[in-house]
Amino acid sequence: MTENARTWFKDGSYPSDLGVTVEAADDAQSRLSLPYDERNTMFGLVHGGAIASLASISALAIARASPRAVAGPLRTAALHVGYVRAARKSLTVETRAVRRVRELGFFETLIKDVDGNPVAHASSTVSEGGSDSASADSPLPVPPSEGEGPFVAPSAxxxxxxxxxxxxxxxxxxxxxxxxxxxxxMRRGAVEMALDAAAANLDGDGAIHEGAVLTLIDAAGATCPWTVVPPSPGASGATIALNAHVLGPLPGDGLVARAVVRARDARICWTSVTVVDSASRKVHALGTVVYRFADKNGP
Structure with a gap:
């Protein structure tokens, strides 16, 4: 691992809070591990946001280890995570670089538990161009379509x-x-969820870490379906896929996710998520969460 990659990871508060360990990283592949720890769980299972974070962290570890790595912020322009199994044990993360062209790096990730069972697979595209590629456009205002309909104070x-x-x-x-x-x-079919700029959500530069943004997208997108179908005894569900796009350097202030159910059938909800700066309300990330209800009599 290069000194650039080692320093970046050591300074990252968010990965440190998860307990992620980089076992190996060079410009072709990386291997990470995540211990099974209650702090990373929901109902005894490793949270989907933590799992998605591993795909981002492992790809960025390779980008940082590359001889052409830049000192400025990198960003995951596109990420797709497919969840294939719930995780109740420590995880290993193996990522390889598929190709590099111009400022882009393409990566594949496989996440397994310690018994070798696949937990998730991911593909990601990282913009490795640094500040030149990140400064072309500032984040955009929230599109009017995302602002339609009043959000109201939480109620029952x-x-x-x-x-x-x-x-x-x-x-x-x-x-x-x-x-x-x-x-x-919240309102029927939509929620707003906030993420504070707590130390455990930041990177080494004091900005919100990409992993925290992925957690926000997953949490908002997985909560939104339950505004359509109120929780009932024994009801359960899980995120089966997550897509995310980070539009540029992330701020050091809090973020807000606006999630809206776009389509649903008897079991599955498709929810779009827009992540905005809590102060300026400009868009910093976009996402889609595919959520499956375990009860066939879901939405």
Missing amino acids: DAGTGDAEAIRAAMAATPFLSRRRLRLVS
Whole structure:
């Protein structure tokens, strides 16, 4: 591992808080591990946001180890994560560089538990161009379509789900409580969720870490379906896929995710997520979460 990569990782508060260890990293591949720890779980399972973070962290570790690595911020222009199994054990993460062309790096990631069972697979595209590629455009204002319809203070009104149950579930989830996530507002089929600029959510430069943004996207996108179908005894579900795009350097201030259910069938919800700066309301990341209800009588 190059000194550039070693310094970047050591200074990253978010990876350190997860307990991620870089076992090897060069300009062709990386190997990481994540211990099974209650702080990274939800209901005893490793949280999907932590798993998505591993794909981003491992690809960026390779980018940092490259001889052409830049000192400025890198960003994951595109990420797709498919979740194939719940994780109840420590994880290993293996990522390889598929190709590099111009400022882009293309990577593949396989995440397994310690018994060798596949947990998730991911593909990512990292912009390795540094400040030149990141400064072409500033983040855009929230599109009008994302702002339509009033978001209201959380309540337990019929048809909007049980906000208190959602808040209780978030508070009982060690991984989300460490991220200091909170439900800001909601209506049927939509939620707003905030992420504070706590130390555990930052990178070594004091900006929000990409992994924390992926957690915010996953949490908002997975919560949103429950505003359509109120939680009931025995009901459960899980994120089966997550797509994310980081549009540029992330701020050092808090972020807000606005999630909206776009389509659903008897089992699956497709939710779009827009992540904005809590101060300027400019867009910093986009995402899509595919969520599956375990109960066939879901939405």
